[in-house]
Amino acid sequence: MKQGLNTGETMADQGYQYDVVVIGSGPGGYVAAIRATQLGLKTAIVERENLGGICLNWGCIPTKALIHNAEILHTLKEADEYGFTFDNLKVDFGKAVKRSRDVVGRQTKGVAFLMKKNKIEVIEGNAAFVDAHSIKVTPSEYHPEAKEQTVTAAHFIIATGARARSLPGTQIDGERIIQYRDALVLKEVPKKLIVVGSGAIGMEFSYVYSTYGAEVTIIEMLDQILPLEDADVAAEVAKGLHEARGQDYDEHSHRKG
Numbered sequence: 001m002k003q004g005l006n007t008g009e010t011m012a013d014q015g016y017q018y019d020v021v022v023i024g025s026g027p028g029g030y031v032a033a034i035r036a037t038q039l040g041l042k043t044a045i046v047e048r049e050n051l052g053g054i055c056l057n058w059g060c061i062p063t064k065a066l067i068h069n070a071e072i073l074h075t076l077k078e079a080d081e082y083g084f085t086f087d088n089l090k091v092d093f094g095k096a097v098k099r100s101r102d103v104v105g106r107q108t109k110g111v112a113f114l115m116k117k118n119k120i121e122v123i124e125g126n127a128a129f130v131d132a133h134s135i136k137v138t139p140s141e142y143h144p145e146a147k148e149q150t151v152t153a154a155h156f157i158i159a160t161g162a163r164a165r166s167l168p169g170t171q172i173d174g175e176r177i178i179q180y181r182d183a184l185v186l187k188e189v190p191k192k193l194i195v196v197g198s199g200a201i202g203m204e205f206s207y208v209y210s211t212y213g214a215e216v217t218i219i220e221m222l223d224q225i226l227p228l229e230d231a232d233v234a235a236e237v238a239k240g241l242h243e244a245r246g247q248d249y250d251e252h253s254h255r256k257g
């Protein structure tokens with residue numbers, strides 16, 4: 001009979017449905033769930049959106065797919081240098097977005113496969129704690145058909161990730177002022193784009209959209225772009241920005257916050 005994580009009691013003694021329930025299936029959650037099941041614990045994972053969390057659905061993966069498209073376009077624009085000439089380069093941004101969503105679909109299916117292979121039950125819906133050993137799962141926007149149920153466990157792992165923060169006094173309307181999810185599925189390339197914040201995510205979107213022809217202005221209140229990176233790395237990227245067509249980076253316009 002299985003033991004609780006550190007209580008010495010068995011799951012059956014305690015009368016819970018699971019040894020471990022993980023809330024959130026991003027890289028934090030699904031890896032923890034796999035580890036729990038490898039340790040012999042009866043495990044379930046609750047997800048209110050899609051398996052894989054922000055990283056697979058709205059973060060690391062789709063941005064890299066778009067960046068790969070931008071890199072190809074970048075090379076095509078310099079094709080002459082490589083000895084290729086063509087008269088009629090047609091650029092379809094919609095297809096780049098579709099490709100990135102297809103890549104996401106494949107990756108989330110991969111997580112579903114891992115859950116099945118490791119016998120981890122996936123429970124769709126929004127989890128909210130009822131008490132220390134039970135959660136209520138209710139239908140969510142992504143899973144309106146989800147069954148409302150109470151799920152009990154000896155242990156819970158909360159892996160619900162982070163939320164995007166808005167600027168004070170600014171309403172993200174999804175059209176004129178957008179956040180990362182909108183930026184991953186735009187129907188067309190905006191003529192002009194202001195990117196607030198020059199961390200890795202801001203720089204990635206700047207690169208993609210400027211390569212696709214948007215006039216991009218990056219606003220950063222700290223002393224260097226990529227403020228979390230080493231100064232020499234940031235300086236190289238800043239140099240690249242100066243050279244890149246359409247990206248406007250003016251070190252002297254910093255506003256100290």
Ligand SMILES: Cc1cc2nc3c(=O)[nH]c(=O)nc-3n(C[C@H](O)[C@H](O)[C@H](O)COP(=O)(O)OP(=O)(O)OC[C@H]3O[C@@H](n4cnc5c(N)ncnc54)[C@H](O)[C@@H]3O)c2cc1C
Pocket residue numbers: 023024025026027028029046047048049050052053054055056058059060061063125126127128159160161162180201
């Ligand atoms: C645009 C962008 C690009 C990024 N690029 C990179 C990169 O290249 N490399 C990198 O290392 N990191 C990158 N990140 C950061 C990365 O996505 C996060 O660090 C990572 O997703 C965090 O994983 P997590 O498991 O903690 O949470 P998340 O991936 O956020 O997963 C949390 C999950 O919990 C679910 N959830 C939340 N509350 C509940 C609830 N009450 N009930 C049920 N489910 C719930 C959510 O729906 C979500 O699926 C990027 C982020 C963004 C936004």
